[in-house]
Amino acid sequence: MNMESDKQQFRMTRQRKVILEELRKVTSHPTADQVYEMVRKRLPRISLATVYRNLETLSAAGEVLKLEVSGTQRRYDGDTSEHHHARCAMCGSVIDIPAKAFPMPKIPSEAIEGFDISGYRLELTGLCQNCRATKAV
Amino acid sequence: MNMESDKQQFRMTRQRKVILEELRKVTSHPTADQVYEMVRKRLPRISLATVYRNLETLSAAGEVLKLEVSGTQRRYDGDTSEHHHARCAMCGSVIDIPAKAFPMPKIPSEAIEGFDISGYRLELTGLCQNCRATKAV
DNA sequence: ATAGGTGCAAAACTTTTGCGTCAAG
DNA sequence: CTTGACGCAAAAGTTTTGCACCTAT
Numbered sequence: 001m002n003m004e005s006d007k008q009q010f011r012m013t014r015q016r017k018v019i020l021e022e023l024r025k026v027t028s029h030p031t032a033d034q035v036y037e038m039v040r041k042r043l044p045r046i047s048l049a050t051v052y053r054n055l056e057t058l059s060a061a062g063e064v065l066k067l068e069v070s071g072t073q074r075r076y077d078g079d080t081s082e083h084h085h086a087r088c089a090m091c092g093s094v095i096d097i098p099a100k101a102f103p104m105p106k107i108p109s110e111a112i113e114g115f116d117i118s119g120y121r122l123e124l125t126g127l128c129q130n131c132r133a134t135k136a137v
Numbered sequence: 138m139n140m141e142s143d144k145q146q147f148r149m150t151r152q153r154k155v156i157l158e159e160l161r162k163v164t165s166h167p168t169a170d171q172v173y174e175m176v177r178k179r180l181p182r183i184s185l186a187t188v189y190r191n192l193e194t195l196s197a198a199g200e201v202l203k204l205e206v207s208g209t210q211r212r213y214d215g216d217t218s219e220h221h222h223a224r225c226a227m228c229g230s231v232i233d234i235p236a237k238a239f240p241m242p243k244i245p246s247e248a249i250e251g252f253d254i255s256g257y258r259l260e261l262t263g264l265c266q267n268c269r270a271t272k273a274v
Numbered sequence: 275a276t277a278g279g280t281g282c283a284a285a286a287c288t289t290t291t292g293c294g295t296c297a298a299g
Numbered sequence: 300c301t302t303g304a305c306g307c308a309a310a311a312g313t314t315t316t317g318c319a320c321c322t323a324t
């Protein structure tokens with residue numbers, strides 16, 4: 001009996017491997033489409049559907065994170081360590097904040113109506129350095 | 138010169154009013170489509186496009202919140218007071234946590250790379266009471 | 275052999291836009 | 300009269316699915 005069998009099984013195909021590698025390589029929280037473009041440089045014949053399917057598989061396996069951020073387009077994160085996000089209201093970019101900069105808060109249990117908390121993420125909103133510079137435009 | 142002119146101007150039309158009222162009425166963080174269904178009971182001829190346009194207008198005016206939560210479908214919140222969200226990983230429902238249960242954290246400035254923080258929101262993940270009960274299924 | 279993966283194309287779903295008309299100031 | 304808003308339909312954008320073929324067990 002294996003405890004911790006959250007992670008589902010899958011074969012590490014060439015496509016899967018490249019997607020994971022590319023996603024681990026960046027800190028930019030790309031959308032599926034952006035991952036597609038990145039991966040396409042190495043596997044020109046890969047299809048967008050495969051990227052979607054594999055991002056799904058990898059996130060189900062806990063290898064990547066599907067971010068619950070952003071408006072219309074989903075973003076993925078190759079860094080599964082605990083961390084938070086700051087999102088720029090202007091350009092939509094997301095930067096990471098290491099979890100140790102900010103430890104798990106204590107939430108009074110009466111505030112959460114029987115909710116069983118498994119994870120937390122702090123979502124900061126504001127303007128990134130770059131957009132702050134060009135704000136005057 | 139008026140400081141605090143974030144809020145844009147608009148006419149409070151019948152449609153707008155009903156959308157706002159319905160959104161204020163619930164705590165369920167409905168999607169545009171759900172708002173449409175709610176509003177349609179009172180204004181059967183309203184179009185989905187109008188709902189989208191008005192949710193956009195109202196959120197630009199700060200009357201409602203566009204949530205940065207959830208995967209594919211955007212959710213809206215009629216409660217603009219400071220509060221956090223706990224999202225159920227199973228059913229996707231979102232419950233509110235009053236901000237006073239959890240004050241604004243102090244983030245070390247070196248962790249945020251020149252980011253100018255205007256807002257923060259804590260996003261908890263877990264299982265809601267209801268899904269916890271039916272988890273065994 | 276078989277189970278899972280892939281590419282392609284089509285479908286489904288969500289959100290936005292163009293346009294002619296309407297309503298309020 | 301002018302401006303903003305509406306309804307409708309079409310378009311655009313994002314994600315999922317069906318299917319035939321492939322490829323590692």
